[in-house]
Amino acid sequence: LELPLLNAAEPLEQMLRQIFGYQSFRAGQRDVMMRVLAGQDCLVVMPTGGGKSLCYQLPALVMSGLTVVVSPLISLMKDQVDSLLQSGVNAAYLNSSLPRDQQLQLLRQLHQGEIRLLYISPERLLQPEFIERLQYLGVAMFAIDEAHCISQWGHDFRPEYAQLGMLKQTFPTVPIMALTATADNATRLDICQRLGIQPYILLSSFDRPNIRYTVAEKLNAANQLRQFISAQHGASGIIYCSSRRRVDEVATRLRQQGFAVEAYHAGMTQQERSSVQERFLKDQLDIVVATVAFGMGINKSNVRYVVHYDLPKSIESYYQETGRAGRDGLEAEALLLFEPADIGRVRHLIDQGTPGPQQEVELHKLNTMAAFAEAQTCRRQVLLHYFGEAADRPCGNCDICLDPPKRYNGTEDAQKVLSCVYRLKQRFGINHLIEVLRGSAAANVIDRGHDKLSTWGVGKDKPHEYWLSVIRQLIHLGLINQDITRGSCLLLNDAARPVLRGEVALMLAEPRLTLAVSRRRHGH
Ligand code: ADP
Ligand code: ZN
Numbered sequence: 001l002e003l004p005l006l007n008a009a010e011p012l013e014q015m016l017r018q019i020f021g022y023q024s025f026r027a028g029q030r031d032v033m034m035r036v037l038a039g040q041d042c043l044v045v046m047p048t049g050g051g052k053s054l055c056y057q058l059p060a061l062v063m064s065g066l067t068v069v070v071s072p073l074i075s076l077m078k079d080q081v082d083s084l085l086q087s088g089v090n091a092a093y094l095n096s097s098l099p100r101d102q103q104l105q106l107l108r109q110l111h112q113g114e115i116r117l118l119y120i121s122p123e124r125l126l127q128p129e130f131i132e133r134l135q136y137l138g139v140a141m142f143a144i145d146e147a148h149c150i151s152q153w154g155h156d157f158r159p160e161y162a163q164l165g166m167l168k169q170t171f172p173t174v175p176i177m178a179l180t181a182t183a184d185n186a187t188r189l190d191i192c193q194r195l196g197i198q199p200y201i202l203l204s205s206f207d208r209p210n211i212r213y214t215v216a217e218k219l220n221a222a223n224q225l226r227q228f229i230s231a232q233h234g235a236s237g238i239i240y241c242s243s244r245r246r247v248d249e250v251a252t253r254l255r256q257q258g259f260a261v262e263a264y265h266a267g268m269t270q271q272e273r274s275s276v277q278e279r280f281l282k283d284q285l286d287i288v289v290a291t292v293a294f295g296m297g298i299n300k301s302n303v304r305y306v307v308h309y310d311l312p313k314s315i316e317s318y319y320q321e322t323g324r325a326g327r328d329g330l331e332a333e334a335l336l337l338f339e340p341a342d343i344g345r346v347r348h349l350i351d352q353g354t355p356g357p358q359q360e361v362e363l364h365k366l367n368t369m370a371a372f373a374e375a376q377t378c379r380r381q382v383l384l385h386y387f388g389e390a391a392d393r394p395c396g397n398c399d400i401c402l403d404p405p406k407r408y409n410g411t412e413d414a415q416k417v418l419s420c421v422y423r424l425k426q427r428f429g430i431n432h433l434i435e436v437l438r439g440s441a442a443a444n445v446i447d448r449g450h451d452k453l454s455t456w457g458v459g460k461d462k463p464h465e466y467w468l469s470v471i472r473q474l475i476h477l478g479l480i481n482q483d484i485t486r487g488s489c490l491l492l493n494d495a496a497r498p499v500l501r502g503e504v505a506l507m508l509a510e511p512r513l514t515l516a517v518s519r520r521r522h523g524h
Contacts, residue, residue, distance in 0.1 A: 410508030
């Protein structure tokens with residue numbers, strides 16, 4: 001590959017030091033710069049914080065002509081431009097938020113060739129008269145940030161991005177660099193196809209070794225959350241919930257428990273949201289309970305933990321959201337509280353949507369997310385495998401590695417549950433069943449005479465959560481069913497008979513009643 005530097009006296013390394021103040025390139029950065037300088041299209045796939053921006057910022061200073069950077073968020077543009085200006089690089093942004101007189105001034109500067117990098121929103125870029133102007137100005141490169149927004153496979157499809165495919169047709173000789181932090185193989189291919197490029201691909205490792213992944217079955221979510229947060233000793237954390245209502249509910253409860261916490265969701269005013277964000281950034285607030293609206297463009301390096309209180313939509317979202325922890329490279333935690341019934345619920349919602357490719361995509365994503373949560377193998381291996389990265393050894397820093405699931409002979413537990421379902425005439429749901437098993441003297445048990453059943457109290461030596469976990473496993477194994485049409489009452493399946501008769505032994509996973517993984521560290 002030939003080095004088409006305009007000013008050969010200033011090799012990339014020198015500019016890296018002088019302008020950006022860094023000593024050396026990170027893996028892959030230099031290669032991708034050389035490619036784009038040679039006119040090749042590039043796809044840069046790097047996790048958040050990996051150093052994507054430099055991949056186009058540095059070449060932009062070497063090439064003659066304007067580098068156009070497509071970016072979906074005004075706040076992102078502004079941050080980038082501010083920091084470039086601080087480094088003495090002439091950069092600017094153009095979007096609808098800019099007053100008209102400033103827009104005019106900027107256009108003048110562009111025509112005088114004073115701007116090296118122009119950050120712009122896709123809709124502004126694609127205005128026909130602006131495209132025409134660019135043809136006249138001479139573009140050195142298009143950088144497309146958050147390129148997954150072009151794909152319906154990505155987690156953040158934006159219709160404005162869909163039209164970017166016309167760039168290659170209109171500017172066939174101008175190299176395009178697409179950049180993204182979230183690309184499984186399908187998204188990756190889709191990005192290239194939609195942009196009409198066959199690029200050089202820089203795929204850096206997605207491993208975030210300092211993040212410890214834990215998936216815990218939701219048994220008593222409120223207690224589990226409180227226990228987990230208490231062990232964090234006031235460190236910064238984000239708790240993601242799937243709905244605004246849930247955000248408010250969790251935030252209120254945590255506040256009552258004495259934590260420094262605020263809610264964040266799209267139902268709040270812009271002002272309220274900015275205030276929360278700012279206080280969080282300044283460490284005046286320990287915890288933000290939020291919907292996924294919180295986070296994109298947040299650059300807080302010392303977030304020590306991210307909790308998913310509900311099942312994320314996809315592995316990409318999960319990875320992206322947990323990736324906001326530990327940007328400083330220090331140890332961080334990602335906790336997913338997982339309720340198996342969530343899968344069925346979400347699947348049901350998707351099923352009721354309009355059939356078509358979009359529905360299939362959603363189902364596929366849900367299934368892979370569910371597979372991750374249910375996996376009994378190293379979490380990091382599952383994650384990295386999903387992103388197409390080989391990981392041949394278990395990581396040693398996830399719940400499965402640190403505390404492998406134990407199996408035990410659960411025949412007796414199963415018999416207690418199954419015969420109690422039978423004695424209750426298959427007319428009651430999980431909670432009532434557990435009350436009877438644990439020998440509750442509550443009115444709803446006594447009034448029905450359920451304290452007279454032979455199975456009343458046979459499970460009183462174990463807590464509610466223990467039996468919840470056992471019952472869920474029996475459902476999962478197909479021994480009992482939940483009849484959703486009749487108040488979720490439990491029904492026995494044929495497969496239950498041999499277990500009840502003691503003809504087969506049943507191995508179960510030992511219920512985990514506490515979060516096994518605490519913040520007490522060991523080196524790794
Ligand atoms: P991304 O866009 O991939 O999330 P950024 O481009 O914002 O990541 O870079 C993340 C951080 O890494 C920034 O603080 C950036 O200045 C820094 N960085 C990037 N490249 C290098 C490098 N070669 N050496 C040191 N720091 C770097
Ligand atoms: Zn592991």
